[in-house]
Amino acid sequence: MLVAAPAHADALIDNVNGLTLTKDGKVERFTGLVIDKDGRVAKLLDRGDKRPDRGLDFRYDGKGRVLMPGLIDAHGHVMELGFKAMSLDLTAAKSLDEAKAMLAAYVKANPDRPWIIGAGWNQEQWGLGRFPTAADIDAIVPNKPVWLVRVDGHAGWANSVAMKAAGITAATRSPAGGRIEKTADGQPAGVFVDAARKLIEKVVPAPQPRERDIALSKAQAILLGFGITGIDDMGTSVEDWNVFRRAGDANVLKVRIVSYALGLEPALSIAGAGPTPWLYDDRLRMVGIKLYADGALGSRGAWLKQPYADAPKESGLGFMDDAKIRNLMVRAAMDHFQVAVHAIGDRANDQVLSAIEEVAPSYPDNRRWRIEHAQIVDPADIPRFGKHGIVASMQPTHETSDRLMAEARLGPNRLAGAYAWESIRRTGAHLAFGSDTPVESPNPFPGMAAAITREGPDGQPFGGWQPQERVSREVALAGYTTEAAYAGQAEDRIGMLQPGYRADFVIVDTDPLESTPQQLRATKVLETWIGGQRAYVAK
């Protein structure tokens, strides 16, 4: 059925159930797609349109399957996704023996890894009545250091080699805010709680260059498997950038990465006096900087206007004072760097909105000030998103994953501005969707399903949580295509299938505009094409 596509060719993708959004936001249907030698869309063909019969190097029969634009994740962490994929995942272990078996298999499969790093264990599910111990790991891995982080991130489990590498002995004291678990005879038992984790983590070596390259490769494979053809990398370090460039130089950078530097310094070092040009045939560009106004809701780091409902003495913490955030925004804007600010709590969102309101008039051209997450917003502040061309970069699955936690943190009376996609969109703000991978799966289809239902994978709560914030299917699709492209200043080349645009598309088993939410959530990506090249085929 399939013939390998030559590197550059005029190609016809025919007999598809094609759909795309258009420049005026409408849905366009088509049945054929002509791609030019540069990997751009040359023409969309409708059922009755004549197919080119000459000059074609490649012809592909879609057999009536659904073809849609490649998905764009407006907020992810590419390298972290790769590193997570490389480490041992113990979330499925239902007993200590299962965890040990998974560890043994991982060590066998990764013989070159100098340290064994993993996460996800939860001894509460194991019926042990105790923490696991270093000796439990030593029985499996006696000869290289192992460090396994608990599912909640609040504790780590080391083996004896790791403890030795860190110089941990019976004499080592627990630091303030942390605890070293001890055996009956006073020896370090292997588990390090909270601040004590640092005792081990400080000796875990930074990844080697080869490991970084592998991490990017794994991240790309995961993204391609979910139909992601572009992603906004939210906090690129110099190291991360060097990995992206190595992949580009070696012609193995497939997924298009729009990079937001992890603060001003790496942006100035890497991109210099302004955003980089598009590199590697529109595969990579550093376009702006990422800033953090506050922390996260789960750890009560989100900065709230009123105290936490479940911790009345806490209201989170702003990471920057007003002057600092404005100074950074101005410094970035001076050199045309786009600014994307993480803001979770309503106080943080208020701060960022105020900063934009003060700074934006000095840069009257469209600077696309981005607020990342915009998770908890005071309803009184929502209209402010509609001015100054703000982009609200939001993550639908955060809502379905976190709603119960959000209810606990905020109480029943402060939910009206929580994950308020539709209200924010109606202000005229641009609404881009993403996953925050690896915090959530980068799979955009559960995200689209969440966006249109506000129901979780279990269908709960029936009818949707705060259902007034559901968005239409078209808006959900735009959030992962045209609006995500707009957020990353790439709407002139990706996000839709139109003549002159990069031929980034996916072939899927479900029509996202005509399926049930359950079908949409379970959408299987059959093929992912980038720049007219097939980059992924489902097995």
Add this chain to the structure above:
Amino acid sequence: MLVAAPAHADALIDNVNGLTLTKDGKVERFTGLVIDKDGRVAKLLDRGDKRPDRGLDFRYDGKGRVLMPGLIDAHGHVMELGFKAMSLDLTAAKSLDEAKAMLAAYVKANPDRPWIIGAGWNQEQWGLGRFPTAADIDAIVPNKPVWLVRVDGHAGWANSVAMKAAGITAATRSPAGGRIEKTADGQPAGVFVDAARKLIEKVVPAPQPRERDIALSKAQAILLGFGITGIDDMGTSVEDWNVFRRAGDANVLKVRIVSYALGLEPALSIAGAGPTPWLYDDRLRMVGIKLYADGALGSRGAWLKQPYADAPKESGLGFMDDAKIRNLMVRAAMDHFQVAVHAIGDRANDQVLSAIEEVAPSYPDNRRWRIEHAQIVDPADIPRFGKHGIVASMQPTHETSDRLMAEARLGPNRLAGAYAWESIRRTGAHLAFGSDTPVESPNPFPGMAAAITREGPDGQPFGGWQPQERVSREVALAGYTTEAAYAGQAEDRIGMLQPGYRADFVIVDTDPLESTPQQLRATKVLETWIGGQRAYVAK
């Protein structure tokens, strides 16, 4: 006469007095050069050869002028060359008034510079009978900080704004090893000697990205003006690399840069698990790392086997112990990074030779271990250069500039292995030449003249200093072309004009193989071409 060359064309460069070295080290003469659309040499034409009469996009009449391969500087510091060119050069000032006038002109010409940085003043030539003062500068530049380093680097001269920025007051104490010059009433006078320089230098801001980009542009302009089409950058920082890449991305990187990272860390960060590929049509590649075994002769930092003749209690200092240098070499070699080690003193050269002898057998393929400078070598150690494929990367003008200083430092009985180009070459070592710019001018023609005469620009000493170390004209030319290319692992693409090689050439007013040394030294570069594109034309 000249028609602008189109970007990519088949071109004929005709009617030239062409010369190049060949793969077997011979001189080849030609009168015409055909260049293909990729900017590579397609064919050399002799007088009687038929010229192509069709398919040419561009034809250039050389009017009988000399055409030779582009010169390659095997050892330079690209960004430092640019920064030096951007700063105020006071070496020509013969009075305080002249210095002030030069300062005023510089400030006027550089209104955007936040700090005014300069060097080269020498109050001994000014008949002042005193150091200059902050007030002297304040009269010219009252409103922005100024910092001017003395010709010997041992003192700096600040204005009041600079002192204020550094928090210097009458109460500031001179640090150990340094002195703050004071006025009669105890105020800081403006000059900071030795260790006191740091008090000001710590507040001089790092260059802005735009300044870095300008520095690279200036460095390229200087190099092109001297006919340099390729340079080995000896100690590239991550910042430097980012500047090179920005230029490459913006298509303004003209000179080919072979980069040796400033140690292992930036190599691993940038290039990852091995040298980068050639980037930007062979304009940039990170191929290895630069290490330092010792310091310099002038400051008695060079590491000698016997004490300095003019400082009997000193013999310099090695920067790394034997284990460290070997470990770094092995770590680099594991990932196929080439290693270039700075070694000036005979003890340092001995150390590096020993390290190569220990490490090289584990990497039997040709690793081209480079010794940079190889300046003072124990004659007993010279034969060791002939093994393991060592490249001696030497700078002819260091000999002519430093011979009197070397005589003072070493005394009359230790000069036999000083700047011993011919002796080292005869061992079978590869001999590459460079300038160490900006320490010396990057102009390769005085270098070639020094190489064949061992006489300075003044013709002294007549007959040459240690004249047995003169090299032939062909060896001198090879040092700046084929052997410099070999040193940087680029001999398969640059360094000679042969079919398939990049069409990097210069048109000069002197035949380097048939001119007097004086003529050779004064050679004027009329045009510099890189990759078949004219990159410089003399005004």
